[in-house]
Amino acid sequence: MGLARYVIVRALLIIPTILLLYTLVFIVLRVLPGNPVLAALGTKNIPEEQLQAIMRELGLDKPLYQQYIEYLVNFLRGDMGYSMVVRGRPIASDITDRFPATLELSIWAIIVSFVLGVGIGYVAGRSRSSIVKHLARLYGSITYVLFIPALGLFLQLVFGLWLKVLPTGDRLSPGIYIKPITGMYTFDALIQGDLVAFIDAVKHIILPALTLGLVLSGPFTRLTLDNMEKVMESKIVIAYRSRGIREEAITRHVFRHTLIPVVTYLGLQFALLLGGAVLTETTFNWPGLGTYLVDKIMYRDYTAIQAVIIIFAFLVGLISLITDVLYALIDPRVRYQ
Amino acid sequence: MLIVEDLYVKYYTRRGTVSAVSGVSFTMQKGEMLAVVGESGSGKSTLALTIMRLLPRNAVVERGRILLDGIDVLKLSEDEMRRIRGSKVSMVLQDPFTTLDPLRRVIDQFIEFLMEHGLDRRSAEKLALEALESVGIPKTLAYSYPHQLSGGQKQRVAIAMAIALKPSLVIADEPTTALDVVVQKQIMDLIDTIKRGGTSVMLITHDIALAIERADRIMVMYGGEVMEIADKGTIMSRPLHPYTQGLLASIPRLGSDKIPESIPGYPPDLRNPPKGCVFHPRCPYADERCRSIKPQLIEVEKGHWVKCHRVVKA
Amino acid sequence: MNINPYTGIGLAIILAFVLMALLADIIAPYSPTEASGNVLEPPSIHHIMGTDNLGRDVFSRIVFGSRTILMVVFLAVAISGALGTILGLLTGYVGGAIDRVISFIMDSIYAFPSLILAIALSVALGPNPLNAAIAIALTYVPTYFRMIRGQVLSIKSEGFVEMAKALGLPTTRIIFRHIFPHLIPTLAVVFSMNSADAVLTEAALSFLGLTVQPPTPDWGFDLYKGRGFILAGAWWMLAFPGGMITLLAIGFALLSEGISQSHAVKSFE
Numbered sequence: 001m002g003l004a005r006y007v008i009v010r011a012l013l014i015i016p017t018i019l020l021l022y023t024l025v026f027i028v029l030r031v032l033p034g035n036p037v038l039a040a041l042g043t044k045n046i047p048e049e050q051l052q053a054i055m056r057e058l059g060l061d062k063p064l065y066q067q068y069i070e071y072l073v074n075f076l077r078g079d080m081g082y083s084m085v086v087r088g089r090p091i092a093s094d095i096t097d098r099f100p101a102t103l104e105l106s107i108w109a110i111i112v113s114f115v116l117g118v119g120i121g122y123v124a125g126r127s128r129s130s131i132v133k134h135l136a137r138l139y140g141s142i143t144y145v146l147f148i149p150a151l152g153l154f155l156q157l158v159f160g161l162w163l164k165v166l167p168t169g170d171r172l173s174p175g176i177y178i179k180p181i182t183g184m185y186t187f188d189a190l191i192q193g194d195l196v197a198f199i200d201a202v203k204h205i206i207l208p209a210l211t212l213g214l215v216l217s218g219p220f221t222r223l224t225l226d227n228m229e230k231v232m233e234s235k236i237v238i239a240y241r242s243r244g245i246r247e248e249a250i251t252r253h254v255f256r257h258t259l260i261p262v263v264t265y266l267g268l269q270f271a272l273l274l275g276g277a278v279l280t281e282t283t284f285n286w287p288g289l290g291t292y293l294v295d296k297i298m299y300r301d302y303t304a305i306q307a308v309i310i311i312f313a314f315l316v317g318l319i320s321l322i323t324d325v326l327y328a329l330i331d332p333r334v335r336y337q
Numbered sequence: 338m339l340i341v342e343d344l345y346v347k348y349y350t351r352r353g354t355v356s357a358v359s360g361v362s363f364t365m366q367k368g369e370m371l372a373v374v375g376e377s378g379s380g381k382s383t384l385a386l387t388i389m390r391l392l393p394r395n396a397v398v399e400r401g402r403i404l405l406d407g408i409d410v411l412k413l414s415e416d417e418m419r420r421i422r423g424s425k426v427s428m429v430l431q432d433p434f435t436t437l438d439p440l441r442r443v444i445d446q447f448i449e450f451l452m453e454h455g456l457d458r459r460s461a462e463k464l465a466l467e468a469l470e471s472v473g474i475p476k477t478l479a480y481s482y483p484h485q486l487s488g489g490q491k492q493r494v495a496i497a498m499a500i501a502l503k504p505s506l507v508i509a510d511e512p513t514t515a516l517d518v519v520v521q522k523q524i525m526d527l528i529d530t531i532k533r534g535g536t537s538v539m540l541i542t543h544d545i546a547l548a549i550e551r552a553d554r555i556m557v558m559y560g561g562e563v564m565e566i567a568d569k570g571t572i573m574s575r576p577l578h579p580y581t582q583g584l585l586a587s588i589p590r591l592g593s594d595k596i597p598e599s600i601p602g603y604p605p606d607l608r609n610p611p612k613g614c615v616f617h618p619r620c621p622y623a624d625e626r627c628r629s630i631k632p633q634l635i636e637v638e639k640g641h642w643v644k645c646h647r648v649v650k651a
Numbered sequence: 652m653n654i655n656p657y658t659g660i661g662l663a664i665i666l667a668f669v670l671m672a673l674l675a676d677i678i679a680p681y682s683p684t685e686a687s688g689n690v691l692e693p694p695s696i697h698h699i700m701g702t703d704n705l706g707r708d709v710f711s712r713i714v715f716g717s718r719t720i721l722m723v724v725f726l727a728v729a730i731s732g733a734l735g736t737i738l739g740l741l742t743g744y745v746g747g748a749i750d751r752v753i754s755f756i757m758d759s760i761y762a763f764p765s766l767i768l769a770i771a772l773s774v775a776l777g778p779n780p781l782n783a784a785i786a787i788a789l790t791y792v793p794t795y796f797r798m799i800r801g802q803v804l805s806i807k808s809e810g811f812v813e814m815a816k817a818l819g820l821p822t823t824r825i826i827f828r829h830i831f832p833h834l835i836p837t838l839a840v841v842f843s844m845n846s847a848d849a850v851l852t853e854a855a856l857s858f859l860g861l862t863v864q865p866p867t868p869d870w871g872f873d874l875y876k877g878r879g880f881i882l883a884g885a886w887w888m889l890a891f892p893g894g895m896i897t898l899l900a901i902g903f904a905l906l907s908e909g910i911s912q913s914h915a916v917k918s919f920e
């Protein structure tokens with residue numbers, strides 16, 4: 001009851017944010033540059049008539065406000081227009097091809113960062129040694145500023161070239177085939193019970209997920225550690241102890257409290273995750289939205305760039321909604337406000 | 338049933354060692370309510386936490402013995418102590434807003450507590466509901482989250498948990514200070530009923546008027562030491578310690594236009610307690626002996642103990 | 652005065668790089684843009700960091716490359732710091748509808764991945780170092796804005812601001828003379844943390860080819876090119892540019908860690 005209403009309210013509140021981001025992206029990409037078609041074709045010696053024809057084809061001849069509205073309406077219907085460079089290619093189908101790869105990478109990276117970050121913070125939080133706590137904090141601030149391509153290439157050198165145990169790019173080895181269901185190969189292979197393909201897919205995702213996950217894990221460590229310390233000194237712990245509850249159970253309950261700020265942070269972390277995914281994908285030739293975006297940047301394919309960035313805006317809105325809901329699930333006080 | 342002998346507790350801090358409890362001795366009988374009265378910082382909570390063995394890590398029990406129904410509490414292993422907490426001795430904490438975990442339903446916390454002490458889930462739930470019912474918490478509230486309860490209701494839940502397993506001793510550390518006046522009375526009435534089952538109650542308060550109204554006996558603490566112990570009537574009619582007299586004089590009285598006097602001066606710095614009697618810097622009668630020699634706690638008449646050079650054993 | 656070890660190490664790293672940039676002409680043994688050896692030579696006494704695929708000295712490119720990244724980073728942090736602080740001070744102080752609208756816009760931008768926003772801006776503005784700096788600066792305005800505004804709101808309610816108002820002091824004077832000085836310590840922490848972020852964003856834009864045009868030396872772009880020679884085993888084309896980026900970012904991160912620790916300690920005492 002309370003939860004459903006809460007979710008609906010939050011969902012409605014996300015809409016203005018998404019609209020604002022859309023407007024922003026529209027302004028930056030459509031209003032700022034000169035003639036996008038010229039930029040895309042990279043030449044100025046096109047007959048005026050042909051230029052007009054292309055502009056009309058792409059809907060760029062209409063007044064800006066009309067473009068603004070039509071683009072949004074079409075976008076919501078799943079029509080993201082056509083590529084400027086590969087003419088006649090609908091962008092929506094490119095994106096549906098690429099999206100699962102990015103989603104799969106993100107899911108594994110979040111899992112890695114959560115397990116590493118919260119795990120290290122939890123262990124350090126329970127430890128009585130101040131050196132361990134110091135090291136955990138240092139881990140948190142240093143992993144946070146690792147440069148993803150540098151870390152990724154370093155891992156490729158070590159595990160791919162020197163130890164030769166893991167592949168350095170792509171999602172599957174040549175010759176391995178997985179029938180796409182979700183498009184996320186690790187999960188698809190599991191669903192189909194194909195062990196060989198599963199191991200191959202896992203081998204390919206280890207390094208990218210580790211790279212991205214490691215960089216994202218730092219803030220989790222610090223948050224978990226700080227909050228464990230704070231909550232372990234709180235009166236709730238004394239109260240539990242005064243009832244004879246055993247320490248393991250208390251730690252478990254307390255851990256839930258430390259998760260509140262961690263989950264709130266998850267939402268902010270997602271912005272980092274998307275940016276990091278672009279770099280990770282480029283570093284590992286991972287065929288997701290990030291490499292797609294970078295490819296399109298090379299060709300100045302504005303319609304495609306715009307579509308990807310707006311997709312990201314929607315994802316940000318969606319994720320902030322999901323974190324709100326998670327938050328409400330953990331903390332009952334939120335639901336009833 | 339509770340015997341505390343010559344108890345010394347210190348806190349080690351970066352800025353020195355705090356002697357929070359120094360040489361405290363007293364006894365409590367089955368089914369009586371003892372009020373521990375004293376200003377802020379007099380060591381009341383430290384005493385309570387020592388009995389519960391819940392002192393923070395920087396605290397050390399330097400000396401002393403605590404016997405609860407013949408069990409030497411300070412000698413128990415951590416696990417044995419844990420099993421006693423909540424079943425043989427339990428505590429009602431000052432702030433009801435922090436005693437219950439806000440993330441879990443009241444009933445779940447109650448059931449967890451009872452199951453920790455050996456009940457199975459079914460009987461735990463049944464007992465929890467009965468215990469809550471007996472303190473006036475209906476079933477619907479039992480199944481809700483703590484933030485849906487008022488402060489008074491939360492304190493009722495805390496009391497229900499404290500008495501559910503019929504402990505020999507319940508320690509209530511300022512159980513009503515966070516509540517408004519009307520609710521305070523209801524909660525105190527509830528605490529009164531605890532005694533009926535033969536449970537002893539240690540009521541910790543800085544309010545001597547409340548102590549006189551509710552308790553059977555009163556123990557006055559100052560600077561980590563016991564200044565005076567006697568039954569309520571004796572404290573009211575023949576208070577012997579100047580500090581007790583000061584506390585009594587500070588009670589506002591209905592129908593009297595005498596302005597209640599507060600005791601001048603400040604509580605001692607327990608990192609560096611005064612030589613001689615801890616109370617001497619604030620004592621109107623202090624003389625040379627008080628400044629140099631620490632007085633002993635002596636029994637001036639049966640059950641009436643005082644720590645002051647001015648009283649001599651009758 | 653007792654310097655926090657983190658602050659010390661962080662500052663030392665940053666200063667070393669600043670010196671490297673200033674004295675590049677003296678330090679670099681070769682031209683960064685012309686071949687000075689064979690192609691893909693591993694590190695040796697002649698080329699301590701080896702040579703790249705065009706026979707250029709990697710060390711010299713690293714030394715000159717520090718100029719690009721430091722310039723972009725300092726410019727970006729200065730612009731975003733100034734813009735964000737001024738906006739935060741004004742809207743926080745004035746309050747009302749303007750404050751709500753601007754805060755909403757800033758919060759939305761803040762939630763958006765800053766790297767992707769910087770990419771979009773760089774693409775729109777055109778790839779060169781100045782535009783990269785502007786793109787990075789714009790994406791970080793909300794960081795300063797949110798922090799400053801929050802502080803202004805809490806300081807505003809304190810006595811001395813009320814008093815200044817009662818004395819009829821002009822608003823700008825109250826803001827800059829009486830509120831701003833209180834924000835400087837927090838700003839120092841945010842500046843250094845933000846510099847670390849800006850280093851990473853600059854390197855990322857370069858890595859994606861959005862900052863400089865070849866043959867200008869630039870760590871991020873050099874790393875991207877080095878990536879093509881990983882199978883040739885030319886680890887030095889990756890390790891040095893990548894290592895420098897990471898080291899510089901760690902320098903700023905340690906500095907901010909150090910400053911915030913000293914502050915935490917102070918506020919306790």
Ligand SMILES: Nc1ncnc2c1ncn2[C@@H]1O[C@H](COP(=O)(O)OP(=O)(O)OP(=O)(O)O)[C@@H](O)[C@H]1O
Binds near residue numbers: 357375383393
């Ligand atoms: N964790 C601790 N570390 C150091 N000193 C402490 C600690 N807890 C209490 N003290 C000190 O021990 C002394 C006794 O404190 P205690 O809390 O027992 O007093 P109290 O009588 O319960 O006071 P109040 O009425 O304020 O609750 C005080 O001087 C206090 O400052």
Ligand SMILES: [Mg+2]
Binds near residue numbers: 381382383510
């Ligand atoms: Mg107390």
